[in-house]
Amino acid sequence: MTYIDPHIHMVSRTTDDYRRMALAGCTAITEPAFWAGFDRSSPQGFFDYYRQLTDTEPARAALYGIKHHCWLCVNPKEAEDAGFAREVMSLLPEFLEEPNVLGIGEIGLNKNSKNEMAILEEHLAFAEDRNQLVLVHTPHLEDKRKGTLLIMDAIANTKLQPNRVLIDHVEEHTVADVLDRGFWAGMTLYPETKCTPQRAADIIEIFGTERLWMNSAGDWGDSDPLAVPKAIVELRRRGHSPETIRKATLENPKTFLGQSPRFDAGDA
Amino acid sequence: MVDAYFLEHRAKLLDIAAFLDRVDRADPGTDEPEDFRITAMRNALQALDDGQGERARRVLELMSDATTDLVDTAPGKGACGTPPPSTDSGA
Numbered sequence: 001m002t003y004i005d006p007h008i009h010m011v012s013r014t015t016d017d018y019r020r021m022a023l024a025g026c027t028a029i030t031e032p033a034f035w036a037g038f039d040r041s042s043p044q045g046f047f048d049y050y051r052q053l054t055d056t057e058p059a060r061a062a063l064y065g066i067k068h069h070c071w072l073c074v075n076p077k078e079a080e081d082a083g084f085a086r087e088v089m090s091l092l093p094e095f096l097e098e099p100n101v102l103g104i105g106e107i108g109l110n111k112n113s114k115n116e117m118a119i120l121e122e123h124l125a126f127a128e129d130r131n132q133l134v135l136v137h138t139p140h141l142e143d144k145r146k147g148t149l150l151i152m153d154a155i156a157n158t159k160l161q162p163n164r165v166l167i168d169h170v171e172e173h174t175v176a177d178v179l180d181r182g183f184w185a186g187m188t189l190y191p192e193t194k195c196t197p198q199r200a201a202d203i204i205e206i207f208g209t210e211r212l213w214m215n216s217a218g219d220w221g222d223s224d225p226l227a228v229p230k231a232i233v234e235l236r237r238r239g240h241s242p243e244t245i246r247k248a249t250l251e252n253p254k255t256f257l258g259q260s261p262r263f264d265a266g267d268a
Numbered sequence: 269m270v271d272a273y274f275l276e277h278r279a280k281l282l283d284i285a286a287f288l289d290r291v292d293r294a295d296p297g298t299d300e301p302e303d304f305r306i307t308a309m310r311n312a313l314q315a316l317d318d319g320q321g322e323r324a325r326r327v328l329e330l331m332s333d334a335t336t337d338l339v340d341t342a343p344g345k346g347a348c349g350t351p352p353p354s355t356d357s358g359a
Contacts, residue, residue: 035345080342111342112333141347145332173328199324237272 001245002268004028004253005228007106007135007168007186007215010057010068011036011049017218017225022064024229027266030069030257031057032106032135035077037220046074046088054098067266069257071105071135072096079110079119089122096130102260103127105135106168109147112139117154124158133260134165135186138174140193148174152181166256168215169194175203179211184256188217189227197231201238209247213256284313308350 002025010018010031021029031053040046053070061068072095074085095101104127109116127134134155139147148167155165162182170178170185171194178185187203188194195203200214218225228249235245250268257263291306312327320326331350 077345110345111347112338113342114338114340116342117338139347141349142331142333142351143347145329146335149336150338171328172322172325173332202324 003249009219012220028067032071076110103133106137108137
């Protein structure tokens with residue numbers, strides 16, 4: 001079965017991971033801009049990172065037959081210094097012209113601070129002005145529910161259409177609100193700090209597959225670039241139909257991402 | 269369902285039991301207040317056996333910041349898994 005991993009940070013992964021993902025059936029990925037595990041010391045650091053996302057990674061993925069796309073922004077973990085974030089944001093228009101850029105992301109909140117919200121609102125206005133798709137990061141652990149509600153309220157204050165916004169990292173306490181408000185929802189499959197493949201299967205059983213996808217968000221931390229195929233195995237184990245599995249892991253990403261003419265699902 | 273998953277979750281239950289034993293051994297007889305994270309875990313454990321459904325959602329909510337206002341400045345970048353006492357609103 002082929003699948004799409006719509007959120008994975010390949011700059012932090014090895015070529016062996018590309019190979020294993022291709023062997024598992026991955027045909028396309030999207031890579032949001034994120035925090036590297038340390039704060040960049042200058043806007044030039046982001047310039048180089050955006051080059052990596054728009055130039056280096058597509059070429060690396062192509063070696064394994066995987067179509068690579070990305071999202072650009074200043075992530076919320078580096079938004080507390082609002083002046084610095086605005087300097088970096090001034091680089092975005094140039095890179096939005098690159099052919100593998102699908103939109104703005106992953107924007108959102110981290111610790112639900114005032115500066116994070118100010119930069120989130122500026123990203124939302126930027127996306128609105130340019131009719132961009134948006135991929136949203138929701139906060140971690142104890143900050144998630146509060147942050148998710150604040151983010152959705154901020155989006156509601158714009159003209160962005162909910163069906164062009166994906167709210168990522170939903171769990172059992174946020175998924176209902178996200179879907180009820182018309183957004184797409186992403187479940188991130190992590191060993192410890194977000195959904196496991198088993199809990200993602202539970203959420204599909206409770207909420208169905210409408211506007212819901214799953215991703216590995218594989219990065220430099222404790223994560224698994226094969227988490228999506230592991231969730232596929234879990235769904236199979238429970239007797240779910242190939243159609244249900246295909247919708248959650250292939251057709252839904254194609255539908256949302258296909259709102260950008262730049263998206264290419266590869267051989268899926 | 270139980271046939272397929274019981275042993276896996278029996279093992280996870282024992283992991284929690286052994287973790288709490290390990291915490292006891294680390295601080296035997298201390299007069300210090302219990303770590304807020306352990307208190308949150310004990311509260312969550314009670315929710316698992318209160319006869320009500322939606323346990324996963326309710327445990328996540330027990331371990332969530334229930335305040336609604338933006339904070340003035342971000343207190344670092346990380347999260348610890350349950351609200352620290354300064355932001356614990358009793359959710």
